[in-house]
Amino acid sequence: METDLTVKLEQIKKKCLNCQKCDLCKTRTNIVFSDGVPNNKLMLIGEAPGYWEDKKGIPFVGRAGQLLDKIFECVGFSRNKDVYICNTVKCRPPENRNPLPDEKEACREYLDEQIKILNPKIILLCGGVAVQSILGDVGGITKVRGKWFNGSEYGLENTKIMPIFHPAYLLRNDSREKGSPKWLMWQDIKEIKKEYDKL
Numbered sequence: 001m002e003t004d005l006t007v008k009l010e011q012i013k014k015k016c017l018n019c020q021k022c023d024l025c026k027t028r029t030n031i032v033f034s035d036g037v038p039n040n041k042l043m044l045i046g047e048a049p050g051y052w053e054d055k056k057g058i059p060f061v062g063r064a065g066q067l068l069d070k071i072f073e074c075v076g077f078s079r080n081k082d083v084y085i086c087n088t089v090k091c092r093p094p095e096n097r098n099p100l101p102d103e104k105e106a107c108r109e110y111l112d113e114q115i116k117i118l119n120p121k122i123i124l125l126c127g128g129v130a131v132q133s134i135l136g137d138v139g140g141i142t143k144v145r146g147k148w149f150n151g152s153e154y155g156l157e158n159t160k161i162m163p164i165f166h167p168a169y170l171l172r173n174d175s176r177e178k179g180s181p182k183w184l185m186w187q188d189i190k191e192i193k194k195e196y197d198k199l
Contacts, residue, residue: 002034005038005039005097005117005118006038008117009034009038009114009117009118010111010116012033012113013031013033013034013174014116015110015151016031016033016090016110017031017033019031019090019091019106019107019110020091021106021107021109022091022102022103022106022194023103024089024091024092024093024099024103025091027091027092027094028054028091028092029054029057029092030053030054030055030056030057031057031088031090031091032049032053032054032057032058032059032090032092033057033086033090033110034057034059034084034085034086034092035058035060035061035079035086036079036080036082036083036084036085037079037080037081037082037083037084038084038117038118039082039083039084039118039120040118040119040120040121041082041120041121041122041196041199042077042082042083042084042120042121042122042124042196043083043084043086043114043115043118043120043122043123043124044068044083044084044085044086044124044126045086045087045088045111045125045126045130046059046060046086046087046088046125046126046127046130046166047087047088047089047094047098047099047126047127047128047130047166048087048088048089048093048096048098048099048129049087049089049090049091049092049130050062050064050092050096050168051086051096052065053065053092054091054092054145055064059085059086059087060079060085060167063168063171064166064167064168064171065077065167066169067167067171068126068167071167071185071189072189074186074189075189075190075192075193076193077193077196082196084114084118084120086106086111086114087109087130088104088109088129088130088133089103089104090107090110091103091107094121098129099110099129104129104133111133114130115156119158119159120159121158121159121199122159122160122161122162122192122195122196122199123144123151123156123158123159123160123161123162124161124162124163124164125161125162125163125164126164126166126167126193127141127165127166127168127169128140128141128166130163131144131163134154134161135149135154135161135163141163141165141166141169144155144163145162145163145164145184145188146162146163146164146187146191147162147163147167148160148161148162148195149161149163160195162172162188162191162192164185164188164189164192165181165184165185165188167169169181170182170185
């Protein structure tokens with residue numbers, strides 16, 4: 001099954017590599033299409049590539065990405081075995097600003113194809129931009145993180161969706177006290193693992 005998914009995703013990636021649908025194509029070093037392993041269980045959608053992602057062409061490879069890997073490892077997940085990782089937009093916005101509406105719109109067909117091909121049972125929306133892109137205006141990340149959303153309400157049958165804090169936010173909020181962002185993330189990843197184990 002995996003090879004079939006990989007072939008289909010590669011076709012979309014090829015199309016994406018030559019994309020010039022928005023102005024981000026003028027400033028990017030690399031398209032950042034995906035990382036991890038194509039599978040129909042667990043997908044993480046981030047916001048947009050940063051400096052290191054743009055340099056290497058891989059999502060979540062800077063400090064935030066290293067923290068994300070540690071969070072996954074806490075519950076036995078690995079990006080090489082368990083999770084497919086991509087972003088809302090595939091090119092880095094200048095100075096790491098949030099992607100503009102027209103940039104998200106231009107990139108949406110690639111993200112939609114990634115979701116459609118994998119049809120994952122669980123989608124994690126990492127950060128506010130990803131939440132807004134998939135769920136619309138459901139509230140800020142601090143309000144909706146850790147809550148399950150029914151994918152069928154968003155055209156994604158048999159999918160459960162959970163917003164989670166972006167690891168870059170956790171790096172800026174270092175406390176591990178009860179109720180802190182890092183503590184909340186720990187609760188969320190345990191809940192995600194519990195749901196994953198039912199699959």
